Amino acid sequence: MSSPVAVSEAAGTANAPALLEVRGLTTSYGIGRIGRHQVVKALTDVDLAVARGEVLGLVGESGSGKTTFARTLLYLERPTAGTVLIDGDAMPKHPNTHRLREHRRKVQMIFQDPYSSLDPLRTIESTITQPLRAFDIVPRREERQEVEDLLAQVGLTPAKGFLTRYPHELSGGQRQRVGIARALAARPKLLVADEPTSMLDVSIRLTIMNLLLDLQRSRELSLIFITHDLAAARYVSDRIAIMYAGRLVEIGPSAEVLGKPRHPYTMLLREAAPDPTQRGLARIHAEERGEPPDLTALPPGCPFAPRCTFARDECLVELPEWRPAGEGHNVRCVLVDKATP
């Protein structure tokens, strides 16, 4: 695996150039009627780089902006500000159909809900043929062979038996495999998997995670694995990024972030995650139990400050810049000393 790329301006130059570079990405939604219009800041100023062949776990609670991030990466949502660079190519402010298609050929998504993300009226073959044709991947006469190859790669064998079937004939795990095959059909460079296992039964989750890892390795893909499950993130990811209220607050190698979390929010998540090695019921601090902030009225400083036990006055004023906390480990928190890495 290539070495983890630190989140900084230097991301693209220091090591091998990053496959994905996200700079200052901000996405807002407008809600409410005229006169009562409000802006939901779902994503604020996100900087992130993902190296070729790297697995990045993106972790946060519901409403933290994980899905908005994924959707913005694919331009399913138009960002309010910031840029997304794939292979150094940035999307223009007003992308045209051609540019969008080029972009989406490189970035493909696996959705959370395998029950609603497949067209119920299409056969499996038809579903997977769609991206093949839309992105001109193979000549028409080779389409069937390609679909069969893809199905075999995601473990749906014998592939021939699945071609003419419909989603309702498949189990949840099988559907998610079809979703993965569909994403792979475009021969992307980056896969974005948005909670790909959370709707599946416990016994199937690992097999889907293993499948993603195998495909990522054999095809040298980069993978962004979005989850709320710390243990799952640790299992698949080289690096983990923690998101809170639309902002990244900590990023670093998986072992570092979960082993030595530095941001109080990461610490809270780590404490709250089920861990059977604990003797007795693990407790979290009462002050930290509060709820994530209202995204229409974010506090000016650190979004976590109102819940944070360690909050100081300065936290309420301004969110600190990224501070190094170790090799490739960066934290946006005043608790981490600026000088000492």
Next chain:
Amino acid sequence: MSALLEIRDLTVGYGWRFPPAVTAVRNVSLTVNAGEIVGVAGESGCGKSTLAFAATGLLDAPGRVVSGSICYDGTEMSTLSREELRRLHLESVSMVFQASMNVLNPVMRIGAQFRDAMAAHGVSSKQEARRRAEEAFDLVKVPRRFLDAYPHQLSGGMRQRAVIALALVMRPKLLVLDEPTTALDVVVERAILQSLDELRHELGFGVIFITHDLSLLVEIADRIAIMYAGRIIEEAPARELYDHPKHPYTIALMGAFPPLQGERQRLSGIPGQPPDMKDLPPGCSYAPRCPHFMPGTCDVIDPPEVVIDERRRVLCHLFQPHESTRV
């Protein structure tokens, strides 16, 4: 400790014919004592929710108890009339379901819904109802002012707490929780579990806690029963189950949860699929997926229940009844 709920040799099926088309729970025995949290874990379709419905007398046709007994506080559940059963609910036995934050009526203030529930159980005074509702909100740590709010004004976690408060409002002795925190974030989940753990010590009610999340259960439960294809295949104190699981399925299920610490290594999950409940294989239902499968035994003979000690039992051919003397 006295047994609060005693389920003996319970078989529950779905279907109008006899025997029913699907047997969802087979020969299950389970005891819950006062102040104790008993966890039930298993994959989806293993019968854990059916067990919860049967245990609370909420099973609706075509589901029905085929055989066995459910004894609540010394009273046989099947002998109760509809009216007696109605009174039993909430007053003695309460249940909280997975998406139960959505059971609240969206166009009624939460306090009014509490009042309705209590009125159905003989609390007719408004002041008394308000007092009890406030107490219940205090227990689950939701500010009292939310009694005057509509459900949509509360977050998912708070709504789930409100429903738990509703379940506790008549101070039942038994609480049946079916995936009560599955839809919630970890921090909220942890806070609810903490409240639950404090409350059962404080109020002394017994809990059946049903979830697919075994790693969570190991933390919260005193005792855990693992279900597979409608049967309890292993039962043990939570710690012992985690430290020394016996049944191959329990071991596999534990291996399906990646750990939060220690070496990062590849895990295999549980190969294969749970059996079709309409067409169960002969012998042990887990045999087709089991790494210790013994041809001629596991696929022919029903596994015996091996009592290892008074708190541990396992349903597997790998353990011989005489082993009980050795352990």
